[in-house]
Amino acid sequence: AQKVTQAQTEISVVEKEDVTLDCVYETRDTTYYLFWYKQPPSGELVFLIRRNSFDEQNEISGRYSWNFQKSTSSFNFTITASQVVDSAVYFCALSEETQGGSEKLVFGKGTKLTVNP
């Protein structure tokens, strides 16, 4: 079965520091998708990025960047020059085929990021 491991339970940084959130996954599928979601204190999961297994290019979006490495089954997320508004729980997720032939997301346990002023 698919599995997603986010080894960092909590990270605390000071504003303007860079921070990397780790994600390691396990899958036997050759085609799969990886996701990152942000969950602020309000509780809603906010979609950040989707990456398919055939696209290993790193991606940058503003202060956010993602490093996908198939060789190590990792999909790490870096926030550059962190801000207080980045404080949230961040989830990494992997798509998995369901019994009905569709797909569901398997989530890691999340990493709680606190950015202090």
Next chain:
Amino acid sequence: EAGVAQSPRYKIIEKRQSVAFWCNPISGHATLYWYQQILGQGPKLLIQFQNNGVVDDSQLPKDRFSAERLKGVDSTLKIQPAKLEDSAVYLCASSLDLAGGPGETQYFGPGTRLLVL
């Protein structure tokens, strides 16, 4: 574009009582998901609908949980009778693609926080 709507946002009940949650997905989204998120964990899929049909309910405790999606739009999730361990956030998500994949992005609502006393 309006996001996924859920109500109520909070609910406190006593064990053995029943409770119902409502979800309205993003307009035009064919696939709807209900997740359970226990404190400190990532969301876990309970049930997935494609239009008004169930695609996957393998993780739904069917002795006490039920869900329906009449007319293929909004959905209700019911717990009857509730147990202490049902205390969690119940998240609804929707995705556009008819098949719910592969790798289709799921958009989440704000969730309903349930506390069972």
